Structures are given as structure tokens and as C-alpha cells.
Amino acid sequence: MPSEPISHLPDGSNLRDWLGDQARHFGFDDLRITDTQLGPASERLQEWLAAGRHGNMEYMLRHADLRSDPQLLVPGTVRVICVTMNYLPEIDFEREWQRMADPSQAVVSMYARGRDYHKVLRNRLQDFAKAIEERIGTFGYRVFTDSAPLMEVELARKAGLGWRGKHTLLLNRESGSTFFLGEILVDVPLPIDQEEESHCGTCQSCIEVCPTQAITAPYQLDARRCISYLTIENSEAIPVEFRRAMGNRVYGCDDCQLICPWNKFAKRTGLPDFAERHGLGRASLLQLWSWTEAEFEKRHEGSAIRRIGYSRWRRNLAVALGNALASEGLPDAEKVLIRQALENALANSDALVAEHIEWALGLTAWSAPF
Structure with a gap:
């Protein structure tokens, strides 16, 4: 060499x-x-x-x-x-914020929609x-x-x-x-490129916006508090103390990216691979909750979401549906549909999902997060 x-x-x-x-x-x-x-x-x-x-x-x-x-x-x-x-x-980043503020909508991280x-x-x-x-x-x-x-x-x-x-x-x-x-x-000694200087300055927007305060200090992330970790990597029950803060985020979290000033300049991809599939950027919580396991497997074929499995998917949705039930901005008629959907699913759910459904159904006395 x-x-x-x-x-x-x-x-x-x-x-x-x-x-x-x-x-x-x-x-x-x-x-x-x-x-x-x-x-x-x-x-x-x-x-x-x-x-x-x-x-x-x-x-x-x-x-x-x-x-x-x-x-x-x-x-x-x-x-x-x-x-x-x-x-x-x-x-449209503004539309993403609007969807997060609508408790009936299901928010899937932008990277996972294709x-x-x-x-x-x-x-x-x-x-x-x-x-x-x-x-x-x-x-x-x-x-x-x-x-x-x-x-x-x-x-x-x-x-x-x-x-x-x-x-x-x-x-x-x-x-x-x-x-x-x-x-x-x-194993080839190619020429090496130079590092780039940091350009974040005094900005702390990502730290301030994090729903669960997972960014504990500049450049310090506690994965145990991060919604992306909780909804994707975590295979166990979502800790109760973070469920309300999840809002309607059902797979990942983009808050720290949406708020970052540098993403105003983010280029859009020209690759069709990353185009939105199955309406994941527009779906409601009840639409996704209605999917059977077979539909989940089929619609997420070739998607990163599929690897978390149906049970974790339903776990995440149950938390979001519970938060919707407890919100003040949702019409009563829609809350009735959500409660019925949760109650109908309870008997046939595995232990992980059932625990989150029961939590969701018990939330109506809580104050709204939205």
C-alpha cells in the first residue's frame, strides 16, 4: 500500500x-x-x-x-x-407545525415517509x-x-x-x-478534506423547542427522553412522564429540525425514493389506527417504519389518540369516535398496546397539551 x-x-x-x-x-x-x-x-x-x-x-x-x-x-x-x-x-415547514397543533392528525417524521x-x-x-x-x-x-x-x-x-x-x-x-x-x-490513502467551522453561534432554538427536554445542554442528547428514541428504538412501554409531551407524534420527531434556521436553506430532493407514500404526511390518527396488521405490513413494505412492528406502531398511536381525547381543540363528535375505536381494540390487543389504550382512555380529565 x-x-x-x-x-x-x-x-x-x-x-x-x-x-x-x-x-x-x-x-x-x-x-x-x-x-x-x-x-x-x-x-x-x-x-x-x-x-x-x-x-x-x-x-x-x-x-x-x-x-x-x-x-x-x-x-x-x-x-x-x-x-x-x-x-x-x-x-412546507409551516404546514408541519400546523399539523402538530391539530390533535386529530398523525405526525410521522419527514425522513420516514418514503x-x-x-x-x-x-x-x-x-x-x-x-x-x-x-x-x-x-x-x-x-x-x-x-x-x-x-x-x-x-x-x-x-x-x-x-x-x-x-x-x-x-x-x-x-x-x-x-x-x-x-x-x-x-484501504486506499486518498487525500483528506478539511473540517468546517461551526455556525450555530448563540442560537439555542433546538434546545428550547424540544418537547421532552432531551437536549440537556448544547451538544448533549439524552436518548431516554427523545421522542424519536421513545417511538422507534424503545421496545418497551413509553414512560408515562413523556406520553403527554409526545402529542400526536407517532414515529419520530422533527421539532429540532423544523425550528433550526439552517433548514430554511434545505434543498429538496430530486429522488422519487423519498417521496411521501400512503398519505403519511396527511393521515389522521384514526386512519392509521384502522390499519390491520396485514395492512401495516403491506403499506410499510420497503419503509423504515416497518421494522418497529405492528405492536409498537399501535402503542405510539394509542398515546397520540389519548392526547387527542384530552385536548380542548377537538370536537366532541370526533372524541366519541376516538374513544369507541380505542375501546373496540382493547380486548384483542397485546399487553403492551392494551396498557397504552387504558392510559389513553383514562386521560379525559387531564388538561390539554395543545
């Missing part, structure tokens, strides 16, 4: 420029390259895990050593090619890697996108794809935070 960075192709042309062009050819919006040295980020990860802020995501604890060093994950790795792919379809990004990015990354191999010859590589113990955001930050926002997501000038990350770990 050459000790000096490889910067030119066999024909003498600039390799870095060619990689950027190829990344765009395969649908990626930006590409940067970094080495494998994560420095203080590894120590911060250990501190975060030791504090238990990962909740019941035990896989993070089991593979902490691999996360701290990409060379342990893929021996021989000397560089990481990091790419972004914008996912934001034609969405196809499963894991599949979209992984296939394109694999094709990209093969194209590189055809151009420079055989080399060692593996592709990843949120699919392995890898500190993706830190690698992307180090590569210069953006800076860490105070909500811990990656931000950049062109796409805000509405993009997915992908990586190709390679």
Missing part, C-alpha cells in the same frame, strides 16, 4: 474531482474524505454510554470499541469516503464502490449507512461535510440537517 496519498488516476486526471463527479452521478449531494482517527469523540462516546443515555440500545454498548475505531470494524481501513443524500421532499433510506443508500454506495474499483483497480472496501457500529456523524463532521448542531445532528449550509449519511471504508 502506498504511504503517500493517491491523488491522481492512472490517466493522470485528478482522482478527488472524479470521485465528486461520480458521487453526484449516483445521486449523492456531497462527498468528503477523512482518516480513521476519531480522537476525543471516542472518549465522549464512552462517557455518554457510562451515563446510560443510550437507554435500552444495548447494541451501542456491546460494540463501543468498534465505534471508537473504524480500523477495528474493517481491518486495513485508512480512509473513509463520506457522502450525503438529501431526503426532504416538497414539504422508502427505507438504508436500502436506497446501500445499493447506491455499492454501485459507487464498484465504479471506483473499475477505475483504479482492486482495493479493499465496505459500505455502510446507519447499519454498523460506526460513528457516522463524527466521521462526516471530521471530513468537512458540516458541523455538529447543538441538537447533535450534522448541519451544513446547503442542506441544513435534512440529509442521510453514507460511508465507504477503504
Whole structure:
């Protein structure tokens, strides 16, 4: 393996420029390259895990050593090619706020309304890697996108794809935070790109807007309080103290992204893969509650939502329906329909869903969150 960075192709042309062009050819919006040295980020990860802020995501604890060093994950790795792919379809942020204020509506995180990004990015990354191999010859590589113990955001930050926002997501000038990350770990010493400075300044909008105060301080996230974690990663009952704050969010939470000034500049995606499917940006809670398990499996085929399973899906909806029952802004006639739907489902629900239905039916005396 050459000790000096490889910067030119066999024909003498600039390799870095060619990689950027190829990344765009395969649908990626930006590409940067970094080495494998994560420095203080590894120590911060250990501190975060030791504090238990990962909740019941035990896989993070089991593979902490691999996360701290990409060379342990893929021996021989000397560089990481990091790419972004914008996912934001034609969405009006003001309309998103309006839907969250309407207790009858079901709010699904913007990134999850289209196809499963894991599949979209992984296939394109694999094709990209093969194209590189055809151009420079055989080399060692593996592709990843949120699919392995890898500190993706830190690698992307180090590569210069953006800076860490105070909500811990990656931000950049062109796409805000509405993009997915992908990586190709390679054994080729490519030229390294420069890091970008932070541009959050004194803004704390993401911290102030968080419904559950999951952003405990700038750049500090407690997953155990985060609605995205509670509705997706968490397989157990949602802690009672966070149920009211969930409002009508049934899969993920976008508040910290919707409020971020940098997302005013977020580019819309041109990829049809991320277009809204099955009316997930317009559906009511009762519409989604009416889905049978077979309908859930069918309509979420090829979607990231499918992996949480029907029971967790119903758990989340039951909480949102309970919050709708307790709201002051919903007509009584609609509350009657919600109560009937919950009562009708109770007898045939599993223990997890039944517990949340019972909680929801007991909420009518509570004050409204909306």
C-alpha cells in the first residue's frame, strides 16, 4: 500500500474531482474524505454510554470499541469516503407545525415517509464502490449507512461535510440537517478534506423547542427522553412522564429540525425514493389506527417504519389518540369516535398496546397539551 496519498488516476486526471463527479452521478449531494482517527469523540462516546443515555440500545454498548475505531470494524481501513443524500421532499415547514397543533392528525417524521433510506443508500454506495474499483483497480472496501457500529456523524463532521448542531445532528449550509449519511471504508490513502467551522453561534432554538427536554445542554442528547428514541428504538412501554409531551407524534420527531434556521436553506430532493407514500404526511390518527396488521405490513413494505412492528406502531398511536381525547381543540363528535375505536381494540390487543389504550382512555380529565 502506498504511504503517500493517491491523488491522481492512472490517466493522470485528478482522482478527488472524479470521485465528486461520480458521487453526484449516483445521486449523492456531497462527498468528503477523512482518516480513521476519531480522537476525543471516542472518549465522549464512552462517557455518554457510562451515563446510560443510550437507554435500552444495548447494541451501542456491546460494540463501543468498534465505534471508537473504524480500523477495528474493517481491518486495513485508512480512509473513509463520506457522502450525503438529501431526503426532504416538497414539504412546507409551516404546514408541519400546523399539523402538530391539530390533535386529530398523525405526525410521522419527514425522513420516514418514503422508502427505507438504508436500502436506497446501500445499493447506491455499492454501485459507487464498484465504479471506483473499475477505475483504479482492486482495493479493499465496505459500505455502510446507519447499519454498523460506526460513528457516522463524527466521521462526516471530521471530513468537512458540516458541523455538529447543538441538537447533535450534522448541519451544513446547503442542506441544513435534512440529509442521510453514507460511508465507504477503504484501504486506499486518498487525500483528506478539511473540517468546517461551526455556525450555530448563540442560537439555542433546538434546545428550547424540544418537547421532552432531551437536549440537556448544547451538544448533549439524552436518548431516554427523545421522542424519536421513545417511538422507534424503545421496545418497551413509553414512560408515562413523556406520553403527554409526545402529542400526536407517532414515529419520530422533527421539532429540532423544523425550528433550526439552517433548514430554511434545505434543498429538496430530486429522488422519487423519498417521496411521501400512503398519505403519511396527511393521515389522521384514526386512519392509521384502522390499519390491520396485514395492512401495516403491506403499506410499510420497503419503509423504515416497518421494522418497529405492528405492536409498537399501535402503542405510539394509542398515546397520540389519548392526547387527542384530552385536548380542548377537538370536537366532541370526533372524541366519541376516538374513544369507541380505542375501546373496540382493547380486548384483542397485546399487553403492551392494551396498557397504552387504558392510559389513553383514562386521560379525559387531564388538561390539554395543545
